């Protein structure tokens with residue numbers, strides 16, 4: 268059995284940067300096109316899983332046109348039998364209770380994707396791919412974590428599958444470049460989760 272996966276993230280749809288000025292629309296068009304290629308590739312190659320590891324959008328509240336494109340694309344993937352999973356990143360997850368929830372809730376409610384919104388523990392789902400049990404687990408980024416914290420510390424990744432996948436939106440300490448000052452996974456926390464195929 269060959270497990271076919273499209274793994275993408277940090278697509279940053281509805282990208283915003285003040286300094287781009289009049290070039291912003293062109294940049295957004297290219298970013299949108301690049302993201303759409305991940306979807307077209309998934310459809311053309313009939314992948315089993317489409318995983319988005321966070322920051323599909325550049326903000327918690329993107330404009331409606333990219334939201335609409337996303338719903339259209341995930342509808343096409345659902346109709347093609349592709350199982351889709353999404354977590355939130357440091358841009359499209361809520362930073363406070365006041366911001367509410369991520370824009371991915373729509374995909375969850377419409378039954379187009381499994382969205383792991385929890386920021387303090389893993390959600391998971393086991394899917395059967397050609398008779399093989401594949402567990403996909405995910406945890407959204409907690410934007411309130413201090414830079415010296417490890418989002419994976421003390422957590423056990425669900426591992427009920429024959430093949431286990433975990434999605435998080437953060438760097439790995441010792442691999443990430445030194446200028447990155449944010450919460451990162453300590454490799455020791457990964458080693459404790461030996462059920463994960465690294």
Ligand SMILES: [Mn+2]
Pocket residue numbers: 277321322356357358436
């Ligand atoms: Mn990010």
